[in-house]
Amino acid sequence: MINEISSHTVNSLLEKYPFAATFFDGHHVQTEGREEGTVQTLLARSVAEAGEDAITTADELLEQLTEHINQMLLFLADDLDTVRSLSILPGTHKDGSPEGFSNITINSGETICIVGPTGSGKSRLLGDIEWVAQGDTPTGRHVLLNQQVPDRKWRFSPTHKLVAQLSQNMNFVMDLTVREFLEMHAESRLIDNVGDVVMRIMDQANDLTGESFAPTTPITSLSGGQSRALMIADTAILSRSPIVLIDEIENAGIDRRKALGLLLSEDKIVLMATHDPVLALMGGRRLIIANGGIEAVIETTDTERGILEELAVMDRRMMDLRNRLRRGERLG
Amino acid sequence: MKLVTVCGPPSSGKTAVILKSLDALRSRGRKAGVVKFDCLSTEDDVLYEKAGIPVKKGLSGPLCPDHYFVSNVEEIVQWGRSEGFDLLVSESAGLCNRCSPHIKDVLAVCVVDNLSGVTTPKKIGPMLKMSDIVVITKGDIVSQAEREVFASRVAAVNPKAAVLHVNGLTGQGAFELSSLFDDDAKEVESLIGAKLRFTMPSALCSYCLGETRIGESYQMGNVRKMKMD
Ligand SMILES: Nc1ncnc2c1ncn2[C@@H]1O[C@H](COP(=O)(O)OP(=O)(O)OP(=O)(O)O)[C@@H](O)[C@H]1O
Ligand SMILES: Nc1nc2c(ncn2[C@@H]2O[C@H](COP(=O)(O)OP(=O)(O)O)[C@@H](O)[C@H]2O)c(=O)[nH]1
Ligand SMILES: [Mg+2]
Numbered sequence A: 001m002i003n004e005i006s007s008h009t010v011n012s013l014l015e016k017y018p019f020a021a022t023f024f025d026g027h028h029v030q031t032e033g034r035e036e037g038t039v040q041t042l043l044a045r046s047v048a049e050a051g052e053d054a055i056t057t058a059d060e061l062l063e064q065l066t067e068h069i070n071q072m073l074l075f076l077a078d079d080l081d082t083v084r085s086l087s088i089l090p091g092t093h094k095d096g097s098p099e100g101f102s103n104i105t106i107n108s109g110e111t112i113c114i115v116g117p118t119g120s121g122k123s124r125l126l127g128d129i130e131w132v133a134q135g136d137t138p139t140g141r142h143v144l145l146n147q148q149v150p151d152r153k154w155r156f157s158p159t160h161k162l163v164a165q166l167s168q169n170m171n172f173v174m175d176l177t178v179r180e181f182l183e184m185h186a187e188s189r190l191i192d193n194v195g196d197v198v199m200r201i202m203d204q205a206n207d208l209t210g211e212s213f214a215p216t217t218p219i220t221s222l223s224g225g226q227s228r229a230l231m232i233a234d235t236a237i238l239s240r241s242p243i244v245l246i247d248e249i250e251n252a253g254i255d256r257r258k259a260l261g262l263l264l265s266e267d268k269i270v271l272m273a274t275h276d277p278v279l280a281l282m283g284g285r286r287l288i289i290a291n292g293g294i295e296a297v298i299e300t301t302d303t304e305r306g307i308l309e310e311l312a313v314m315d316r317r318m319m320d321l322r323n324r325l326r327r328g329e330r331l332g
Numbered sequence B: 001m002k003l004v005t006v007c008g009p010p011s012s013g014k015t016a017v018i019l020k021s022l023d024a025l026r027s028r029g030r031k032a033g034v035v036k037f038d039c040l041s042t043e044d045d046v047l048y049e050k051a052g053i054p055v056k057k058g059l060s061g062p063l064c065p066d067h068y069f070v071s072n073v074e075e076i077v078q079w080g081r082s083e084g085f086d087l088l089v090s091e092s093a094g095l096c097n098r099c100s101p102h103i104k105d106v107l108a109v110c111v112v113d114n115l116s117g118v119t120t121p122k123k124i125g126p127m128l129k130m131s132d133i134v135v136i137t138k139g140d141i142v143s144q145a146e147r148e149v150f151a152s153r154v155a156a157v158n159p160k161a162a163v164l165h166v167n168g169l170t171g172q173g174a175f176e177l178s179s180l181f182d183d184d185a186k187e188v189e190s191l192i193g194a195k196l197r198f199t200m201p202s203a204l205c206s207y208c209l210g211e212t213r214i215g216e217s218y219q220m221g222n223v224r225k226m227k228m229d
């Protein structure tokens, strides 16, 4: 592979692996006007020009470039879609006593809720899954993918993430417009038709929130509800991670049912720690956590789903009233 | 004794991450100490002491803290061994973005934070590009998308590193990081003869030696001039 890469012309390399451009940029390798030469010449020249500022030798740079290309190819390969199930094998409670279940398996397309008092271990369980624990976390649990011990790559590769996490905070700090921001994210995910994808995310996000926003809005000026809507749409459409973890998402200002529906439609496994009845009842099962352990698994019953219908009506009414208030209308 | 060098820009979360990771190691019965290198002053030693972690502090004064670090690292290693540590962590400030305390065959960690902006991974020199583990902090303050963009920029400049997200406040991810200290850091008896991963800047101009006057006739030694055209 290294030889193949070094003997490419810069042009043909960039054509074959467009993402190599990020690497060159990150290492201050100037490609302009040098497109016809080989990669080897390019790197050697760049290192020579940097003189005593050069961090690596040309050989080391080439090795790193190869690694970068390998990782990106791995990322593009479709094996993220091959996660069909997630299994949790028991560990211990906080007091060291063993957990009472033998194996909890969750299949793709399923939504599972995690409930329990504060400090009981909900976030720790999500942490175990993100780390694909192998008896090496405080709980001692094991996590399997497709009933097998997973590859270690899931742990460390930033591009190959098993889990997308929607956290409580959804602040933005970058100084970009919504469109620029989505484009930048899409590019980092190596998406081809960036323009289309950005429009899809915009549409879905505006569908989730009462207060619509434009592609030209600076992300730092989005309201809480708008930010959450944007992040959920973005995760649903752009993230390739097969598992979505939601830790106590604050949900004011968004249509929660639609939001969850959107995350689900992409055939992922969704786990969420929540005490919001609307979200909790949308899950097929709930894991009950106490003292650091999973105490019980409860299936959502039809009676409970009935309650969900009631809540949904109330929810929509609240959203509607809120939007009318915002528009300056009278409520009755 | 195992040795880990931790560096990163100021306020990126080094102390917070080290504190949480050593907490996790202690729960597994490991004894760890810290040595903190800084320029003028540091409050970090108080934080470590409060957490019950033995700490040595080194202030480099007019010298670059990283130069000071290499000049003292062997003594520090011997101190750690005499204290009977299982693990010694060095924290250094990485003030000039150009120096890096990383030593060949010593586990090298760089801490960067999500708030520092997407161009930061490109700007930080060898301390990020030559580290084995990159820890990204403050993910709690930004969106999932910003975390992904930032991490992908880190991966582009250092494709070989393991990239971990650690929350310096809650400690999420710190247990995982500490297990890498356990697994990947090598035993060190002495660093005599060991090599830096990357040369320190060849400073030593007249200003390094205390010159304060401005003007070409006062500039001696290794002086570099800007191109003005
Ligand atoms: N089985 C366990 N063994 C040892 N420690 C545990 C276990 N489960 C959880 N802990 C620890 O207990 C603490 C509290 O757990 P965690 O943060 O997951 O609670 P939580 O349910 O998310 O609480 P909150 O509702 O406040 O967010 C953490 O430090 C976690 O690492
Ligand atoms: N919100 C948030 N703050 C953090 C995190 N990690 C560190 N901090 C805060 O950032 C500041 C600088 O951290 P510190 O560990 O002193 O940085 P150092 O200079 O690199 O050692 C402190 O106020 C920390 O509490 C994090 O993950 N999230
Ligand atoms: Mg929690």
Ligand SMILES: [Mg+2]
Pocket (backbone or CB within 6 Å): B014, B015, B016, B044, B091
């Ligand atoms: Mg510090």
Ligand SMILES: [Zn+2]
Pocket (backbone or CB within 6 Å): B064, B065, B066, B067, B095, B096, B098, B099
């Ligand atoms: Zn320096």
Ligand SMILES: [Zn+2]
Pocket (backbone or CB within 6 Å): B203, B204, B205, B206, B207, B208, B209
């Ligand atoms: Zn000088």
